[in-house]
Amino acid sequence: MERRAIFGNRVLPYALVAPQLVITVLFFFWPAFQAVHQSVLLEDPFGLSSRFVWFENFEAVLGDEFYLNSLGVTALFSLSVAALSLGIALLLAVQANNVIRGSHTYRTLLIWPYAVAPAVAGVLWLFMFHPSIGLLGQGLRALGVDWNYLLDGPQALLLVILASAWKQISYNFIFFLAGLQSIPKSLIEAAAIDGASPRHRFWTVVFPLLSPTAFFLLVVNIVYAFFDTFGVIHAVTGGGPGKATEILVYKVYYDGMIALDLGGSAAQSVILMAIVIGLTVVQFRYVEKKVHY
Amino acid sequence: MVENRPIARLLAHLFLIIGVIVVAFPVYYTFVASTQDSRPIANGEVSLLPGERLIANYGVAIDVGVAKTSGQPVGRMLFNSLVVALLIAVGKIVISLLSAYAVVFFRFPLRLVFFWMIFITLMLPVEVRILPTYKVVSDLGMLDSFGGLTLPLIASATATLLFRQFFMTIPDELVEAAKIDGAGPLRFLRDMVIPLSTTNIAALFVILFIYGWNQYLWPLLVTTSGSMETVIIGIKRMIAGADARTEWGAVMATTMLAMLPPVAVVVLMQRWFVKGLVDSEK
Amino acid sequence: MRMRTLTIFLTTTVLASVAAGSLGQAQTSKPAIELQWWHAMTGANGDRVNKIADGFNATQSDYKVVTSFKGSYTETLTATIAAFRSGNAPHIAQVFEVGTATMMGAKGAIKPVYQLMADAGEPFDSKAYLPAITGYYSTADGKMLSMPFNSSTSVMYYNKDAFKKAGLDPDKPPKTWPEFFDAAKKIRAANAAPCGFTVGWMSWTQIEQFSAWHNVAIGTKSNGLGGADTELKFNGPLQIKHLQALIDAQKDRVFEYGGRERQPEGKFPNGECAMIQTSSGFLGEAIANSKFAFGVTMLPYYPDAAGAPQNSIIGGASLWVMGGKKPEEYKGVAKFFSYLSRTDVQVDTHTVTGYLPITVAAYKATKDSGFYEKNPGRETPILELQNKAPTENSMGLRFGNMVQLRDVFAEEIENALAGKQSAKEALDKAVTRGNAILRQFQKSSS
Helix, strand or coil: CCCCEEECCCCCHHHHHHHHHHHHHHHHHHHHHHHHHHCEEEEEECCCCCCCCCCHHHHHHHHHHHHHHHHHHHHHHHHHHHHHHHHHHHHHHHHHHCCCCCCCHHHHHHHHHHCCHHHHHHHCCCCCHHCCCCHHHHHHHCCCCCCCCCCCCHHHHHHHHHHHHHHHHHHHHHHHHHHHHHHHHHHHHHHHHHHCCHHHHHHHHHHHHHHHHHHHHHHHHHHHHHCHHHHHHHHHHCCCCCCCCCCCHHHHHCCCCCCCCHHHHHHHHHHHHHHHHHHHHHHHHHHHHHCCC | CCCCCCHHHHHHHHHHHHHHHHHHHHHHHHHHHHHHHHHEEEEECCCCCCCCHHHHHHHHHHHCCCCCHHCCCCHHHHHHHHHHHHHHHHHHHHHHCCCHHHHHHHHHHHHHHHHHHHHHHHHHCCCHHHHHHHHHHHHCCCCCCCHHHHHHHHCCCCHHHHHHHHHHCCCCHHHHHHHHHCCCCCHHHHHHHHHCCCCEEEEEEEEHHHHHCCCCCHHHHCCCCCHHCCCHHHHHHCCCCCCCCHHHHHHHHHHHHHHHHHHHHHHHHHHHHHHHHHHHCC | CCCHHHHHHHHHHHHHHHHHHHHHHHHHCCCCEEEEEEECCCHHHHHHHHHHHHHHHHHHCCCEEEEEECCHHHHHHHHHHHHHHHHCCCEEEEHHHHHHHHHCHHHCEEEEEHHHHHHCCCCCCHHHCCCHHHHHHCCCCCEECEEEEEEEEEEEEEEEHHHHHHCCCCCCCCHHHHHHHHHHHHHHCCCCEEEEEECCHHHHHHHHHHHHHCCCCHHHHHHCCCCCCCCCCCCCCCHHHHHHHHHHCHHHCCECCCCCCCCCHHHHHCCEEEEECCCCHHHHHHHHCCCCCCCECCCCCCCCCCCCCCCEEEEEEEEEEEECHHHHHHHHHHHHHHHCHHHHHHHHHHHHHHHCCCEHHHHHHHHCCHHHHHHHCCCHHHHHHHHCCCCCCCCCCCCCHHHHHHHHHHHHHHHHHCCCCHHHHHHHHHHHHHHHHEEEEHHHCC
C-alpha cells in the first residue's frame, strides 16, 4: 500500500536518510565487500604480503573435515536449542493461559532471563555444572555419572544447549502467550461443545492457529543459536573438547582472530552470509504466504 | 467459559511454579555464591543459603574490581556498558525514525534504492562480517572508542522497518490537515509523528538497550584497552585471567551486577517491551 | 527553534572540550619520549610490570615507558598485530613463547633486539643471558631477536599430606614415570585424595616438555629452530606409550584431565588432585591457596629412554620491539632493555614473581644470597633447564601458528582421553594436521 498524502521537498528527505545511509555504507557494505575481497586473498597476519588466489580459500574451507564437522555441530546445536526452548516455552505458555489469576505475575517471573547476556548465561551454567566446584556437577558425580564436560563432547554440547535454551525460553514464552491470548474463546468453546477433550482441542484447534507463531519462532531461534550463542560457547567450552562444540560463528572467530588465517575466515564469513540470506528468504516467503493476520 | 476444572488449574499453577523455579535457580545459585568467600567456592563448598560477605564482595567488585585479573574496577565497566547500551538504543532509534520518516512521507528519486540498501542489512548480523568490520573500524582509527563500539551495531534495519510499518498506519487525513494548517514536514514530525510513536519508541528502547548491553563478540574484538571494556567481557576475563586465581565470590558478584540493569529495564518496562516485541515481528 | 539551539549548544560544548583538552595537553606535555609497552600480566605480575616501568622512568628523564594491559597472551598478540596493520603498533609488545615464530616470520614488522642494541650503541652481550632461555628467542646463529621477560618451565607439585595418608614418603617424591603412576595409584587406593594427578597446559607439558626431557624430537630441523620447512614428528613410540599410559590412568581417577590451559591448576590447592605438573609460575598461587604442605620437584622420566632426563624447555613470554619507529625511540627502548637486564632488577623480579632470572649474573647473585636454601623449590626450574647441555631436541621449538597447533594437539589428545581413538591415532592425526598448518603458515608468510 502506498501513501497518497506526502510532503514535497527536494533536499530534506536526503538529509533525513543520510545518517542511516552513511552508517550502513561504512559499516555494512564496505565490510561485506571487504569480506568477499579478503576471501580470495592469501595474506600473512601482519599484512606484509598478499596474494590473489582465486577460490583456494573456499576450496580449503569446504574440503576441511572440521568445517563439515562444524556444520554438523551447528545444525544439531541449533535444532536442539530451538526444540528445547520452544517446547518448554509452549508448555509454560499454555499453563499460563489456563490459569485465571496470576498469569501476569508468572509472565513477570518468566520473562526476565531475556535480559541476561548469553555469555553470562554460559557462566551461570558453567558454575552450576562445573565438575569440581558446581553443585549439580558434584551432584552428578556423587550419583555415579562420569560428569566431565571438559573431556566428554556430548556432555559439553548438552551444557551449552541447556544454557542457550534457558535464555531463550522467555522470548518464546512471550510470543506463545500473546498468540494464545489472541485465539478467540468462542472457537475453543465451540470445540468443547462438540465434545473434544482438552488435549484434543489443543492439537486440533489451538496448535494450528499457533503454528505461524511457532514457525516464526523456529527461524528466530535458529538464527539466535547460529549467532548470539557465541558468548555461551566462548565462555563455557571454547569450542572443545575436541571440536565437539565448535559452531560456525565460533570457527569464523577462531580461524580469523586466533589462528590468524584471514582468507579462510573471510571465506567462511561469505558462506555464512549465503546461509543466512537463504534462511531469511525462506522465512519471508513463508511469512508472506501464511502469517498475514 | 469452557469447563471448570479446579484440578487442571492447580496442575497448571504447579507447572508454572516449577518452571519459575527452574528458570530462576541458576541466578539464585549465583546470588548465594556472590555472598560467600571465594575459597570455599573454589573448593566446591557453596552453601545454598546466602553467606555474610554480601557487602564485602560487592564492594570489592565495584571499586577495586577484580583488578587482579582484569585490571578494571567493575564500576568503570558498568559505566562503559551503560554508555554503549544507551548510545546504541538512542542512536538506532534516531537514525531509524528519520530515515523511515523520509521513506514514508516523501517521494524522491532513489527512494526505493535507499530503502532496499537499508533493508538488506536485516539479513546479515554483524557476526558474519565481523573481521572485515573490525578492519574497517581499525582503519578509521576507532578501536577502543565508544564510536567503534557502537556505530557498527547501529547499522541494521529492524528499527527502520518497525517505524515504517507504523508510519504507514498514520491516516492520510492527518497529513492533509497538517498541510492545510501550513505545518512543514519537520513540524509534523515533531508535533504529530513522534508523540504518536511513543509506545513504539519505548518498546524499541527496551529491546535495543538489552541488545547493546549484552553485546559480547564485538566488544571483545574492538576493545584492547581495559578502560573501554564492558562488563560482559570483564566477567569472562575474570574467569580465565592469565596468571591469577579465580576470585569466584567477586566474579559472581560482578555477574549479578552485570545482570541487574538489563533485567530491571525489562521488568520495569514490561508493558512496552512485550507489546514492542510482539508488534515488531508482525 | 529548539533543535537549532540544541545543535549550537552541542557544537559549543564539543569545541570547548576539544580546546580544553588540547590546552591541558600543552600544559602537561613533557619533553620525555613516550614508549608504549603492551603486556598480558595480571595480578602481582601486572604490578611487577608497572614497578619495572616506574623504576626505569625514575632513573632518567628522557624517556617514559607507559604500560598497558591488553588481555590474555593471545589477545595481546592479536591486538599487536591489528595495531601494526593500522599503523599504531606499540614500541614493545609482550608475546608468549608460542608466538615466537609468528613474530620472527614478520620481517619488517619487528626490530631484532641485537640490531636494536647495536644501532643504539648500547653495550650488549648476549652471553650474559642464560642460554637455556635465550636459545628460544635467537636465530640459529645465536642472534637474539627478542628480549626474554618472564620465563618459566614445567615442574611437578605434590601434596605431602596426601603422600603421608597414602603411606608414601613425603620427602621422596617419585623420580620416574613408573614410580609416579605408582604413587598416584596408591593415593587413589588409600583414597588420600579424590584424584591422583592432573596436568596443566596439556600440550606444553605432555608433548613439548615431555619430548625435550626425554631427548626425542618434536619436529625436524631442531624442532623448527633451523627453518620454517620443519615437520612435526612427535608421534614416536615413546610419546605414544606415554599418552597410552595417561589414557589408562584415567581409570579410578588416578589421572584426571581438567582442561587445556591453566584451568586444572585449581584442582591442586583445593586438595582434589594430589599431584600436578604445570608451570613453575604456578608456585605463588599454590603457596597462597593450599591448606596443606606441598613439595616442588623435577619432572618424572622413563628410565628406559636413553639419555633421559635431558633438560626441560622454557615457557613464558618475551618482549618484541616493533618496526617502523623513530631512531630516538629505539634508543630509549635499548636503554630500557639495559635497565631490565640489570642484576638488581632481575634478582628482585625473580625472587618476587617466581619467574626465572634471565641473566647468569642474576642467577649467581640469587644463589649467593642463600635464597634457594630458604625457599626450596625455587631453584628446581633452573636446575631442570640446565640439567644437561641442550641437544637439538631440547633447545626449544619454533613452529608457525603455534597457538593453533597447541589447540590441535589438545583436541586430538582430548579425543583419545575420551576413548574415541587410540594414543597412536591421536598423535598421528595431531602430526598430520599440524604439518598441514605448518605448510599453510609457510605459504602465507613467504
